[in-house]
Amino acid sequence: MTSDVTLERIKPLLEKVERALPEAIRLRHEIHANPCVSGHEAPTAALVAAALGFADAPDVAGGRVIRIGASSGPSVAIRAELDALPIREETAAPWSSSNDAMHACGHDVHLAALVAVAHALADEAIPMVALLQPKEESVPGGALDMVKSGALQTAQVQAVIGAHVHPRIRAGEFSSFPGIMNASSDEFTVVIQGRGGHGAYPHATADPVLAAASVITALQQIISRRTDPMEPAVITVGSIHSGIAPNAIPDDAILTGTIRTYDPAHREALHELIMETVGHAAAIHGCTVAIDLRRGEPALENDARLAIRLSEWAQLGGAIQSEPLRSCGADDFAFYGQVVPSVMAFVGSGSGSAAEPELHSARFLPSDEIIREVARVMIAGYLAACDQM
Numbered sequence: 001m002t003s004d005v006t007l008e009r010i011k012p013l014l015e016k017v018e019r020a021l022p023e024a025i026r027l028r029h030e031i032h033a034n035p036c037v038s039g040h041e042a043p044t045a046a047l048v049a050a051a052l053g054f055a056d057a058p059d060v061a062g063g064r065v066i067r068i069g070a071s072s073g074p075s076v077a078i079r080a081e082l083d084a085l086p087i088r089e090e091t092a093a094p095w096s097s098s099n100d101a102m103h104a105c106g107h108d109v110h111l112a113a114l115v116a117v118a119h120a121l122a123d124e125a126i127p128m129v130a131l132l133q134p135k136e137e138s139v140p141g142g143a144l145d146m147v148k149s150g151a152l153q154t155a156q157v158q159a160v161i162g163a164h165v166h167p168r169i170r171a172g173e174f175s176s177f178p179g180i181m182n183a184s185s186d187e188f189t190v191v192i193q194g195r196g197g198h199g200a201y202p203h204a205t206a207d208p209v210l211a212a213a214s215v216i217t218a219l220q221q222i223i224s225r226r227t228d229p230m231e232p233a234v235i236t237v238g239s240i241h242s243g244i245a246p247n248a249i250p251d252d253a254i255l256t257g258t259i260r261t262y263d264p265a266h267r268e269a270l271h272e273l274i275m276e277t278v279g280h281a282a283a284i285h286g287c288t289v290a291i292d293l294r295r296g297e298p299a300l301e302n303d304a305r306l307a308i309r310l311s312e313w314a315q316l317g318g319a320i321q322s323e324p325l326r327s328c329g330a331d332d333f334a335f336y337g338q339v340v341p342s343v344m345a346f347v348g349s350g351s352g353s354a355a356e357p358e359l360h361s362a363r364f365l366p367s368d369e370i371i372r373e374v375a376r377v378m379i380a381g382y383l384a385a386c387d388q389m
């Protein structure tokens with residue numbers, strides 16, 4: 001059933017959000033001051049469940065799945081992430097954290113917005129499901145655990161809505177559109193096995209340090225020469241560990257890195273190319289390799305009808321649609337899209353300044369006003385999903 005996108009439908013819900021904001025802001029400060037990193041979110045889950053009025057909601061894969069409203073019938077889930085990052089906060093907020101963890105990805109804002117939205121949607125005919133998800137910042141991510149738990153089916157979830165703050169979009173604007181907006185993300189570890197010896201007698205060794213240099217260069221040449229330039233793809237080697245002495249050739253070198261793609265077939269092809277290239281590049285130097293390639297989340301693809309409808313509702317609610325923001329960032333929200341139609345929107349928190357701290361910066365601190373912006377987009381997503389039911 002598709003209803004008309006009318007101001008009379010969304011306006012009262014936004015007014016209810018407004019009334020819930022003071023309490024949501026207080027909750028945001030409490031969450032922000034007490035961050036819990038991935039895999040250790042139990043206190044945050046308990047705090048938010050209590051704020052929703054469901055302190056006794058059972059643990060689901062480290063998080064909570066809470067139906068607001070009617071206890072049976074099809075529902076619309078809204079996801080908010082529970083975890084913080086292992087970053088020492090450098091903001092001057094009076095409610096900043098002091099435990100070497102930090103909500104540097106805006107998850108505190110998402111959780112506070114979700115609670116405000118839950119209050120606003122409490123009397124709706126189609127129930128909302130609060131999806132309090134752990135481990136967004138880990139690979140392969142807590143969303144996969146939530147999907148595997150079967151809790152979405154139990155709660156009769158027909159669609160999943162997500163909203164994520166973004167400092168590169170101005171406050172008041174949002175970006176949501178059909179198709180892919182985030183990349184798939186996989187990780188690899190390469191152990192290059194050589195044969196160590198004296199640094200002055202390289203001919204008597206198999207040098208894993210030089211092999212590592214060749215491997216890294218060859219991996220970047222996969223991107224520049226062997227993948228379609230019209231297909232987004234990134235390989236980043238993020239760590240190298242080998243050796244300790246300046247005059248000794250070590251036995252081995254260990255590299256770790258991440259792989260980002262948009263297209264599933266391209267993802268598989270890139271994996272094969274990496275396996276092949278790494279082995280060859282190391283073999284030139286007489287070294288062998290062991291490669292561990294770990295699959296993370298798939299590319300995040302928005303359901304077209306949901307994305308278009310969300311944009312209509314959000315604009316009617318006063319938000320401004322920005323240029324589409326695509327990136328090779330990744331979000332485990334993508335796992336929900338593999339089981340039910342889903343849509344993610346980036347919600348602006350930026351001032352337009354080039355000096356704006358990025359997501360995951362120790363100085364990233366969206367203002368409390370952004371809770372309202374995130375809540376508005378969540379409401380728009382809920383209404384978009386109801387339109388399809």
Ligand SMILES: [Zn+2]
Nearest residue numbers: 105106107136
């Ligand atoms: Zn995040």
